[in-house]
Amino acid sequence: MSLLLWVTTQIFWAGRAFGAVARSETGYSHPCEHVAAIFDAVNYGDGSPDLLSPEVAYECLNSVPVVQGDAAALINGLRGYLEMQSTLDYLAAPTTGWLFPPVDILDTLDQIGQKVMNNEYSSEYDLQVDLHTMSLLGKDDHLMTKGPIMKALTFHRFPTITYLVSLSEDGIEYPSVYLFGDRYEFDDDGQLRVRTGGDYSAITKINGLDVQEFLQTESLTGTSQDPDALYNGLLYPYGFFGSPEFYPGTDTNLTFQNGSIRAYQNYFDWGPNNFSDIVDGETMYNMFYQTVDLSDESDDSGESAQAKRKVKRQSPVPAVISDDAGAFTGYWGGDLPDDVAVLTITSFSPDDDGGSDVNSQEILQEILASAKENGKDHLIIDLRTNGGGSVRLCLETMVQLFPDTPPDTKSSLRANGAQKALVDYFSEQTDIAQDANPNTGLDEEEIYAEYWNSPWAYQTVMSPSVKSFDSADQFYGPYREGPGYFTSYFQENYTNNEYSMIDHSDLNITQADPRAERPFAAENIIILTDGYCASACSIFVEHLKNEFRVMSIVVGGRPQSGPMQTIGGVRGSRLFSYDFLAYLVEAYTEQITANPKSADAQFEDWNLGPAERFGTGLRVNGFNAYRMGEPHNIPLHFAYEAADCRIWYTPEMIADDTALWNRVAELAFSDRDGNVIDSPYCVEGSTKHPTSISGGVRQGDLGPQTPPKSAFPQYTGWILNGTSLTQKNLGRAHGFGPGVLEGGGYSDDDDSGSKGGSDKDDAVVIDPVALQNFKDMCSESITEEQWFVKLMCLSMQ
Secondary structure (H helix, E strand, C coil): CCHHHHHHHHHHCCCCCCCCCCCCCCCCCCHHHHHHHHHHHHHHCCCCCCCCCHHHHHHHHCCCCCCHHHHHHHHHHHHHHHCCCCCHHHHHCCCCCCCCCCCCHHHHHHHHHHHHHCCCCCCHHHHHHHHHHHHHCCCCCCCEECCHHHHHCEEECCHHHCCEEEECCCCCCCCEEEEHHHHEEECCCCCEEECCCCCCCCEEEECCEEHHHHHHHHHHHCCCCCHHHHHHHHCCCCCHHHCCCCCCCCEEEEEECCCCEEEEECEEECCCCCCCCCCCHHHHHHHHHCCCCCCCCCCCCCCCHHHHCCCCCCCCCCCCEECCCCCEEEECCCCCCCCEEEEEECCECHHHHCCCHHHHHHHHHHHHHHHHHCCCCEEEEECCCCCCECHHHHHHHHHHHCCCCCCCCCEECECCHHHHHHHHHHHHHHHHHHHHCCCCCCCHHHHHHHHHHCCCCHHHEECCCCCECCCHHHHHCCEEECCEEECCCEEECCCCCCCCCCCCCCCCCCCCCCCCCCCCCHHHEEEEECEECCCHHHHHHHHHHHHHCCEEEEECCCCCCCCCECECCCCCCEEECHHHHHHHHHHHHHHHHHCHHHCCHHHCCCCCCHHHHHHHHEEEEEEEECCCCCCCCCCHHHCCCECCCEECCCHHHHHCHHHHHHHHHHHHHCCEECCEECCCCCCCCCCCCCCCCCCCCCCCCCCCCCCCHHHCCCCCCCCCCCCCCCHHHHCCCCCCCCCCCCCCCCCCCCCCCCCCCCCCCCCCCCCHHHHHHHHHHHCCCCCCCCHHHHHHHHHHC
16 A cells, blocks of 8 residues: 555545654664554554655655766666657757756756766765656656656655645735635535635745745746746645655644744655665665566656646536547536537547547537537637647547638757657668558558657658658758757648547547538637647647637746746657657667667667666657747747736636636626726736737737746746846847857748758857856755755866
8 A cells, every 4th residue: 555545545535633753762773674564554454653844755766876887877878768858958058938948958967977987976866856846847748857766755745735726815915825625615416615614814825935935936946837827736636745756844834814834744755666675775776676567657748747637627518418538518597698619629548438539429429519509609719737748639629610721830840860760760660661562552651650650751741841751861951940950840741631640549530521620710719728738739729729819818926926828838849758768779770780880889889778767757748839820930848938828717616617718708708998907806917918819919020029027937936045147147149049059041931941041150158247146155055955956066167
């Protein structure tokens, strides 16, 4: 039994007080031995053991030794995997629309490697904390370097405070933060309802810090690229506050507006791991670092890992139609306006919850047809908690809403020696399959080759203007774009359902018909998100906004004025999970074995070696995504785009989705004049930002990439305890930040699908004053708890 489950069932639901736990007089010779004893007591003992303090678990983790040879091999092996991360160049020299500081991931990896060589790590856990933090600095739900020791024991806050909730009493005043249980309860039928007449008070401090400083700082351990989305992730319904990424200390103390203070003890969990034979740090190392971790839930779906922790929606309006997974659900009737239907899409990965892409496709058709038959001509698309999933399913959803328009996308791969070898290898394999039976047309062997070889085989993809590539060299390039080099822009041939790209869905995308009637006019559709839209969800919203001019409303975020982004999660268009990366390693190895000249020295250690032990904790974003027609070819992940209105949750909206949907319907369909929503319920300054439709952004344009000051992290952003360094004095140069590579021109690939640009290696532009200020800060004493400071110092040295 998981200790997390045991704690929840034995204490939280039973309503018992969380008792004291022995902390020092344990009677055990080693903290890991104590962990094992608790594990055995919970799983095999007769009685209820004392709960183990997280401090003892933390001591156990810190006792895991560093084996220098293994650690050095790990660092060397990780480099090849990270080279496949599509955003590396832009992270080091970001656009002006990026809300976080520059970070050179590969340089940070080198700095960590140097610390390994200098014997500066006291434990394997410290090393893996640095590696995990390195990936968090990339602010990308698809990027992860989280080692097995990090997942061996995890930390949690007491279940009573797992969920915090941010509420505005009237929907206009700024919200305050409350304990979820202080504001809500379940009735006899299990339905959530607002507590009435209860004694509640807002939280003002957490562990002695102002509640906003604590939450906004802790949110930076998340992976979203927007601070408001990060903030929402700590709160209901996600509740990441309850499961901090790093050791949170022994207790969490809450101070309330009425002056009361409540103390809650934190605890740890061992998840699915068996600790019976663990006696010390060395046995921990042998168990959790010498074996491959492939036991976690698969990340192949491409759904944001942060978005997978969700709770069931609360809506007194009965669902009219829902798919098997509850991912696609249609609502109308009840207290909703007579002409409004609601389509909730909580995920584009229904197979994670017992459904399938095909079932969701069929149910979506039924929802839209039935809504029209029942006289609904306005549609709310609720995408809250949608962390992505199948790209094909999201494009199918777009086609069903706009059946007269075929889907299109624009992506690229980061160019490097391994990518070139893979393009040559998979293109050759596809040629072989096509030549095997040249007179049979598209036979099974060709379909299989195209199924597995896309997008590296140039024959399997097309340019954004739906033209074929002539050769592997034309497809690969490489072509200069901003601060780096990339392949040609490409997209899948969506008119041929034999081509399935990496998600390999069984779904056949509905073919667009120019004569088809749209079920809803674009101006009668509104998108609702909480900023956590990511991955495939971002592709869906991108189509609806840029191609069809569908407006959006967001809910929640930090309690401040100003706009918030509709899409706060990763905007890259493809996750490369560990097992897929391993497939690429094998293909690369075959290619360089057959053609040694195609080997790249940077990938000498790219193999199924030490990095394999990270298993599902190792993944990257493979594709950059771009806006069709956007002249500067800025990856969407680095573009700032505000929603058309931001609103606050009221107490009723959490307990009843209908209250939220009615507010959205009022704003979008009654208080809207043209493309402008005029209502006191729109947060001050949250409408008419020039990157939004209400602000006049044109189709094919991103608008001015100058986010408002309120959009940036307010507590000196990425650094845990703050410094004087700000986003402003880091500087920007020519729109590509410090380290800009000048002279790289752009050319639209409407005709050839390729890019143009200078090959000139230009000088790096860095603000010397800002750099020296940062180095001065790094030379000061930095505590162990200031892990973000440590990693930023490494990355900026």
